[in-house]
Amino acid sequence: MTATVWGHREVEDFLIAEAALLDSWELDAWFELFAEGATYEVPQAAAPEDASPETSLFYIADDYFRLGQRVRRLKNPEAHSEFPRSVCVRVVSNVRIVKTEGNRAHVEAVFVTYRSKNEITDIFPGHHRYILETRDDGLRIVSKRSTLALNNLRPQGRVSIIL
Template identity: 50%
Template sequence: MQDISRTEIEDFLFTEADLLDEWRLPEWLELFTEDAIYYVPSTDVAPDASPDKNLFYVADDRFRLSERVKRLMKRTAHAEFPHSRTRHLVSNVRIRNRKDDEIEVGSSFITYRTKDGITDTYFGSNRYRLVVDNGSIRIREKRCLLDSEGLRTQGRVSIIL
């Protein structure tokens, strides 16, 4: 983990954004470890809060995340069929901490979503715990922290941030 550069991590995060924008969700899912978690806490909880005691918009383990991907790829996912057009922008990538087996990374994001003539903007920061698995960087944890005061404008999170 000590040999991985910020540039390599940025390339990895840019690849993740491209996969999401191209709706290549099964490939995106492969970026995650088998014990991965994906969290989107509500906007009024502490960044490090636990979904066990707080409201989260999304609190998925790897199995639930795979079910979410399967559902979003089906025509019966009415909120996302036809698929929204999205653009995930990633910036301010920083290595927060290096451990023996993982790297903690922070980044800022803006995600634009357009559907049915309406464009929504989601913005905030991502916190990642990344590991190297079989020579490839993979996500052990992704936590999307929304900076808006709520989802009143968007009303929902039907895309993957």
């Protein structure tokens, strides 16, 4: 396998496109960004960086199958936590390629997700950690961990959206 040259602009554009898919509620297209076998995790607020879903509480600890189920549930009108769905705006910034290994890159980014529902706007700040992989058909997410930069979830109360 030949080494892949990772361009910052390509990675940043990919993360911004991912956020746009979520903002526009194109959940099936968003799910297609994930490689088969991928994971999506959101550790508990104030969890240590090295927290593991095997030993710590996570708000979300989805393998590829469970992530697909989450997408289907969110699109279902009977999913009361998101029907009617929230209006969200995601901002992604400070994108850094931390490490590369062949066709994989470890990427970090800062995010702020604004969620508006029932006349209340919640703000979810934090950082994403990705492992991205290049394939013949483009970049794919191998893992995504969204860590909230909060001590707790007050006043938000819960995470019912995809960060």
